Amino acid sequence: MLTGMHIAIIGGDARQLEIIRKFTEMDAKLSLIGFDQLDHGFTGATKGKMEEVDFSEFDAIILPVSGTSDKGEVDTIFSNETIRLTEEQLKNTPAHCTVYSGISNEYLENCTKDAQRNLIKLFERDDVAIYNSIPTVEGTIMMVIQNTDITIHQSNLIVLGLGRVGMSVARTFAALGANVKVGARRTEHLARISEMGLKPFHISELENEVCDTDVCINTIPYQVLTASVLSKMPSHTLIIDLASKPGGTDFRYAEKRGIKAFLAPGLPGIVAPKTAGKIVANVLSSLLLELNEKREESDS
Structure with a gap:
């Protein structure tokens, strides 16, 4: 279970819905950023904007498969607002906060490196x-x-x-x-x-x-x-x-x-978003369980 973990899910497409569903089942606390047009309600999940959320509370940040643009913008199909992830936001997170993305680019690499936060690129995993x-x-x-x-x-x-x-x-x-x-x-x-x-x-x-x-x-x-x-x-x-x-x-x-x-x-997200989302959600849940265990060990 992910009880006690506060996870930010920023932007994305229909694949993110499977991730949200999986994490709510595992009792995580979720902040959904870039989902203001999402009608579906998830227990334990709240919608917010980048300027409204407290990054110091996040144990993990989940980005879409595409990560960010070269300017830090995050795509989302659930909002018309421009969402941008910055180095300053990452520096405000706890030291153990880990960023998960499908792929990366120079911008995201530099942001996480300068903020001294761990970046996990899921699509580099076999x-x-x-x-x-x-x-x-x-x-x-x-x-x-x-x-x-x-x-x-x-x-x-x-x-x-x-x-x-x-x-x-x-x-x-x-x-x-x-x-x-x-x-x-x-x-x-x-x-x-x-x-x-x-x-x-x-x-x-x-x-x-x-x-x-x-x-x-x-x-x-x-x-x-x-x-x-x-x-x-x-x-x-x-x-x-x-x-x-x-x-x-x-x-x-x-x-x-x-x-x-x-x-x-991005074919998987187009032709089979439910299956593609479950693939990412299952791997993410295993990685977050490991992160949660390490966090609890350090707290004790």
């Missing part, structure tokens, strides 16, 4: 990323079906990157009958691709591999689908970029060539 790859793959399949006029079966499909998401994407599309090639850099990843029965190639050879591509799915978080690569692709190619913003695609040049290209880093 368990979260692997579980989250399931709704990601399902959403990707949906997008491919909606945006092509061919079957996945016997289509020529390229997956870029063999991380936790890339592996799930490649395996699933191969199981659906696609001709799957996978581009990677690391030799052990190239070996694993071969072991999976798929065709491996080094990313440096990407320009030579895209000439017959029907669908390209990118998971690499830096620009690999450059104008030079895109110029070698058929104009009917569909690109789905699953990497975090700004993605790994030159979207300007893709549009110029008439290539459909979508940046879709």
